[in-house]
Amino acid sequence: MATKIILSSLLFSLYFLATIAENNANNSTTSTSFVQASCRATTYPTVCIQSLTRYAGSIKHNPRQLAHTALAVSLHSAWSTRVFIHKLTNFKGLKRREYQAIRDCLEEIADSVDQIGQSIREIKSMGQGPPGQDFFLHISNMQTWVSAALTDCTTCLDELSDTTYNRRIKHSVRSRVTNVAQITTNALALINHLVA
Template identity: 55%
Template sequence: MARGMLALAPLVLFLLYILGTAESAAPVASSNFIKASCRSTAYPALCVQSLSLYATTIRQSPQLMAQTALSVSLAKAQFTKTYVTRLTKFRGLKAREYGAIKDCLEEISDTVDRLSKSVEELKSMGRARGQAFIWHMSNIETWISAALTDENTCMDGFSGRTLDGKIKASVRAQFTQVGQVTSNALALINKFAVKH
């Protein structure tokens, strides 16, 4: 019996080696999939940076890639909403700055709402096909496109030199980041829709 076990030892070690290699190859394949997919976005470096942390979740699934990109976009929008909310409580704001910040808070709230609906729609569509798939994707693309216009609408409130300064620069930086990850998410969703 002991000899039989010893004869099996190399086979067991070989199988463990193969399983270990497959496990370590999976993240590499996922990372390569993310890099290749991100090439079709407007901000490929940001795309890779923001999605690489989720390689094991995304694996090589275009749908999981789209869902993850959209979730990243939603998280960034929620962070920006919190940031802008805090700015409204900042002391020493000029009346026009306060008004512009309040407008931006309304815009980012709309963005969060639209991206939340898009995340839910993408998750709930399951394995939809044909007209059902087109309907879900149309909703998602409409909401995301509307969310992308919010950045410009916010910054319109800061037009004019009198509002140039740190507040405007910080708000612009936050909205630009939201716009970039949202643009990337839309590109990946469109890519998923075309391949579906």
């Protein structure tokens, strides 16, 4: 059941990203400036700008749309990383400890995918009206799930800290998981900005 929910969230996110990228013909300078200004307040502004500017035409000046798009980009990145790590479990040259570390990392990233997917469902269920008690409950839920997804990324990276692991595999996984963590950190900052 959870796999179906995750898959439906991923498919929706891919559709969502494709739709807003298609609408990017409406990308005005002011929309791009809004995204760039919002990204400057995140932990990884360059990553934020690179990952979200292409969607500026659909984001316009809407902070909620910006946070939603950031979550969709985060989900796509986490899902792609999960697929990559899953393929590594079939690599024949892994030592037993390396295989176990990669399996553990795969579980952590799969959890991240689930938690980011829950956050996307949460932001979609938020009403469009003025902030009320439900608004803050939705924000709190998203903050909890995205923070948990970040913890899972950190745990995955910790699994790969042993210096005896295959350098190429370790570097490939670390760089992808680090990218997921940075994009997800930025998404959390943009969610937090909704409260401000």
